[in-house]
Amino acid sequence: GQNIDQPTEMTATEGAIVQINCTYQTSGFNGLFWYQQHAGEAPTFLSYNVLDGLEEKGRFSSFLSRSKGYSYLLLKELQMKDSASYLCAVRDIGNTPLVFGKGTRLSVIA
Amino acid sequence: EAGVAQSPRYKIIEKRQSVAFWCNPISGHATLYWYQQILGQGPKLLIQFQNNGVVDDSQLPKDRFSAERLKGVDSTLKIQPAKLEDSAVYLCASSLGGSAYNEQFFGPGTRLTVL
Numbered sequence: 001g002q003n004i005d006q007p008t009e010m011t012a013t014e015g016a017i018v019q020i021n022c023t024y025q026t027s028g029f030n031g032l033f034w035y036q037q038h039a040g041e042a043p044t045f046l047s048y049n050v051l052d053g054l055e056e057k058g059r060f061s062s063f064l065s066r067s068k069g070y071s072y073l074l075l076k077e078l079q080m081k082d083s084a085s086y087l088c089a090v091r092d093i094g095n096t097p098l099v100f101g102k103g104t105r106l107s108v109i110a
Numbered sequence: 111e112a113g114v115a116q117s118p119r120y121k122i123i124e125k126r127q128s129v130a131f132w133c134n135p136i137s138g139h140a141t142l143y144w145y146q147q148i149l150g151q152g153p154k155l156l157i158q159f160q161n162n163g164v165v166d167d168s169q170l171p172k173d174r175f176s177a178e179r180l181k182g183v184d185s186t187l188k189i190q191p192a193k194l195e196d197s198a199v200y201l202c203a204s205s206l207g208g209s210a211y212n213e214q215f216f217g218p219g220t221r222l223t224v225l
Contacts, residue, residue, distance in 0.1 A: 033213075045215075
């Protein structure tokens with residue numbers, strides 16, 4: 001079976017750093033994606049990891065440990081506009097569809 | 111580059127009625143997906159097309175849901191008859207296909223409310 005776990009909600013202060021964790025259990029692994037979804041809008045792509053390590057892209061970084069079935073999304077210098085849901089999604093094998101977690105709703109406060 | 115287009119954006123129907131959603135993927139994208147996203151949850155795949163063939167429809171409730179992608183471009187998703195639990199956002203996504211790294215581009219979604 002497939003199981004993806006993320007915290008349901010998080011709150012952080014503007015200008016701070018926040019780490020959103022994701023753990024997964026899948027029969028195979030062919031990549032992990034992070035998406036951002038603002039309320040009432042479609043998910044937009046943030047990052048992709050297939051090898052262990054850290055991928056940095058501006059204020060956002062994503063880390064993967066395949067042996068631990070673990071990833072995190074790191075958001076630096078938080079801005080109010082970062083308030084959104086962050087979805088972790090895993091591709092099992094080959095070109096199979098992504099399996100999404102339930103998402104983590106991040107609230108950035110002043 | 112134009113994104114994934116969906117219509118309508120909102121639909122309200124009564125239970126047992128029928129409804130259809132339309133999706134136009136990004137030009138050249140061979141793979142098209144329909145997802146159902148219930149409030150507070152992540153998207154759940156309903157069906158995946160590769161060109162005009164079905165790749166995965168294992169989670170599609172086939173007694174009431176149907177989808178087609180004639181000519182390998184546009185796609186329609188139909189619900190007949192609708193139930194209260196079908197209230198959700200229906201997201202269409204597309205990707206180029208053919209490699210493990212397949213970024214999926216999502217459309218704005220259709221918010222369905224079943225009364």
